[in-house]
Amino acid sequence: MARPQKNNADYFSHDSDMRNDIKIKAVRNKFGVTGYTVWCMMLEYLTSCSDNVMPDDEITIELISGDFGVSVTEIKDVLNYCYLLGLLIHENNLIFSAKLKERLAPIYEKRAKAKEYAERQSRNNGKFDIKSTVQTEVSVTETPQSKVNKSKVNKSNIEKDIVAAKAAALSRRDNFYNSLVPFTEKYSKDMIRSFFDYWSELDRTERKMRFEKQTTWELGKRLATWFKKEPFHGNTKHTPIASDGSSVAGKAALERTNAETNGLKELINSVTIG
Known part of the structure; x- marks a missing residue:
């Protein structure tokens, strides 16, 4: 029956x-x-x-x-x-x-699918033939325990997503740091470090850095602006570095001095010849 x-x-x-x-x-x-x-x-x-x-x-x-x-x-x-x-x-x-x-x-739909599946299985003397029966993945009813398990799985997936997002952000931060290396020939390391520390700060979700939230971003121009505002950023000792290792400001002053000296020599020579 x-x-x-x-x-x-x-x-x-x-x-x-x-x-x-x-x-x-x-x-x-x-x-x-x-x-x-x-x-x-x-x-x-x-x-x-x-x-x-x-x-x-x-x-x-x-x-x-x-x-x-x-x-x-x-x-x-x-x-x-x-x-x-x-x-x-x-x-x-x-x-x-x-x-x-x-x-x-949904519970009744699962039951109907399970019943349909069972009706298709081979039977031997009224019993299911174990050898020819493939276990169904359809759950007849959804129990409270299954809901708890789903909740644990969802929580685990969320935690994995958070960890993956933070790892990706840290990887991008390393790339950002490497992009600043060429500018150490123009600016001091202290300035580059303070610039990096400020713009690489992660948000509360630990998914994005501060500079990634800017609508526009050109690294060279940002560094130049940062250099102009160095006293505001708390670094009053910064001196930009030229390619030959001398300070940019010192080199410029030397060039102005040489130009003034050459001009004075030309004036003296013109007076002597006259």
Whole structure:
């Protein structure tokens, strides 16, 4: 004899903030804790009912009144208010929750797939032929434990993404540091270091450096601007370095002195010759 098909569920998904839903708040405001209690128990009861619907008749209401420990009058008042808000549907003398049916639909779909898969398997004397049966990956029902496992997997994936993002940012920071090396011939190492420390700072997510958040970026121009503002950045001892190892400022001063000396010599010679 074939096993009867199960058309209810053992549990339903209960959001941790369900009490804060605007419609649930209205129920709580009107009926207090009793209203919220009846609502939650109704969801539990409907989940266990065949096809997740319950008949709207006096006997059923009396039975759930005894089950919930709430008077028939209070249950009817809460149900009528839930109809008004659309939390529950009253149709053809049946009561159901459209949202609950929507949430349970994936479970029934998995069951149907599992049943279809089982019907295709070979049998030997009414039993599955183990040699020819391939284990299905379809879960008949989704248990609370499976949800916990999924949550752990998701958390693990998020942690891996964070670590990978930070590693990528550190790798880009090394590249940024290397891009500054050629400029050590023009600027002092102290200035390059302070420039690097400032612009390579990671944001709170540790995914981007400060300079990566700029809309425009030309390294040479940024360094030149930084050099002009060195006192502002806290380095008053910086002296730019020329390619021959001398200071840029000192070399320029020497060139001006030589030019003035040559000009003076020419003036003296012109006066002597005259």
